[in-house]
Amino acid sequence: MIGNLTNTRPIGIFDSGVGGLTVLKALRERLPFENFVYLGDTARLPYGTKSARSILRYARQAARHLQQRDIKLLVIACNTASAVALEELQQELQPLPVMGVVQPGASAAVAACRTGRHLVLATEATVSLHAYGNAIRALDRSASVEELPCEMLVALAEEGWTTGVIAEAIVRQYLQPFLSGDESLRAETIILGCTHFPILRDAIRVVAGNEMLIVDSARTTAAAVKELLRSAGLLREGSDAGSLTLLATDGARRFARVGGTFLGSDLSPDDVRVVDL
C-alpha cells in the first residue's frame, strides 16, 4: 500500500488560541508518525464569549488558511468552534474530512456513564448552543444534561493558577449547586467541554470527589482521528517522528509562554510563526 506509506501531508488543527494544544498533545501521543500544523487564532481569542456569527467567520478563515497548506484532515480543536462551525466547515471544505471535539467527548461520556446524568463545563457560546446536550441526547435519549458556562476557568487556566486554594474555590463556586442535595440527582460525569479545562483536572477532582467520572475530549478525539485516518487510508505509517508546525495570528511570545503549559513541554517564541488570516 504505497499510498499509506507516502501519506505525509499534515493534519491541520485549529483553535482560538492555545487551549487546543491539549488536543494536539493527545494527537501526537497517539499518532507519533504524523506531521501536524497547528493554528491558534490568538488575535481574536477567546471565541467562547463571542457570537456564533463572529465565531463562524473566524473559523472559516482559519480553516481556509490550513486548507491552503495541503492538509489531509482538519481537526477543530476548540469546543466553541466545533459547536458553531463543524457542519458548515464539513460541507464547505469537501472532500477534506473535518472533525470536531464535541462529538468524541459526548460519545466518551455516554459510554462511561451508567446513570445518564451529565454535567458539562463549557464556554458561554458552547452552552448557549447546547452542543453537548444535543450530542449526548442523540446517543442516549433519556440522558439528563446540565450545561454550565464557566468563563473564570478559562482565565484560571490562562493565568496558570491551575491548582491551589483559588482554583478550588472557583471550581467549587461553579460546581456546588450540582454536588449538593439529593444524591440520586447528582451528575455522574463531568465533561470538560473546553480545551482549557483538562489542565484544571486536579482542582476539579478535589472539589468533585473521587467518584466523579471526569471526561475530556482530547484523548477521545485523538482515538477518533486515528480511526478516521485508518478507514480513509490516510495514516502515515513508518518510523520517522512526525513534524510540528505552530502558527498563531498574534503574539508568538505569549503563545510560547502560555502554550507550554497546555502542550506539556517548553516552547520558545521562535517555535511559533505569526500569520495573518
Next chain:
Amino acid sequence: MIGNLTNTRPIGIFDSGVGGLTVLKALRERLPFENFVYLGDTARLPYGTKSARSILRYARQAARHLQQRDIKLLVIACNTASAVALEELQQELQPLPVMGVVQPGASAAVAACRTGRHLVLATEATVSLHAYGNAIRALDRSASVEELPCEMLVALAEEGWTTGVIAEAIVRQYLQPFLSGDESLRAETIILGCTHFPILRDAIRVVAGNEMLIVDSARTTAAAVKELLRSAGLLREGSDAGSLTLLATDGARRFARVGGTFLGSDLSPDDVRVVDL
C-alpha cells in the same frame, strides 16, 4: 458664542469591550448635555493580552469608524489601547482631538501621592509598554512605580464576581507581595490601570486597607475631557439631556448583560447596535 450653543456633534468613545463604560459613566455625569457615541470592539476583545501590532490595527479601525460619525472629540477609554495607540491616533486623526485614559490617571496619582510610591494594576499589554510608569515618571522623576499584570481581575469583573471571598482571594494573591514587608517601601497609591477594575474597588479596598489611595482614570479623564472641550470652544451648553448611542462589533445581548454592571444602569440588547469595522 453661537458656536458653543450649537456644538451638538457627539463625543466618540471607544474601548475593547464594555470596560470603557465606566469612563462613559463618569463622562455623562460630568457632561450631562453632551451627546455620546460609544463603540465597544467586542468581536476582538480583550486587547490586554494581544500584541501592540494587533491592538494598533484594531484601535485604528475603531477610531476611523467613529470619525465617520462626525465626532468632535475622541476618547480612548481603554488603558491598553491608550498605551499602544494614543500618539499614532492623535497624529493620524488631526485636527480631531484625541484623549486617552493613562495620562489623566497618572496625573491624578501623582497629585494625590506624597511618597512617590505607586502600584499600577493593569493588563499584560499595558504593563509591558510601561505606559503608567513612563507617564508618572514624566511628572515626578523620582517616583517609584511597580506595574503588575492582573488578567484574572478582568475575568472577575466580566463574570460579575466583584465582591466576596473569591474576589478578595484573587486580589490578595496579586497584591500580597506589595503589601507585606517594610512599611517604608509600600506603595501609597494603587492605580486602577484597566477600565474593568473600578467595579472591583470594594474588594481592593478590603485587601489594601483604608490607608491606601485608590486612583481610577474614569473621573479624572472626565474632568480632563471637560477642560479640553471648554478650552477648544467645543462644549455643548444648554439644558437638554444629551443622547447616547451604543455600538458594538459583536454580541448585543452579552454587551447589554455584562455592560450594565459597568455603566451602572440596566441595558437591553435593543440599546446596542452591532457594526462591522
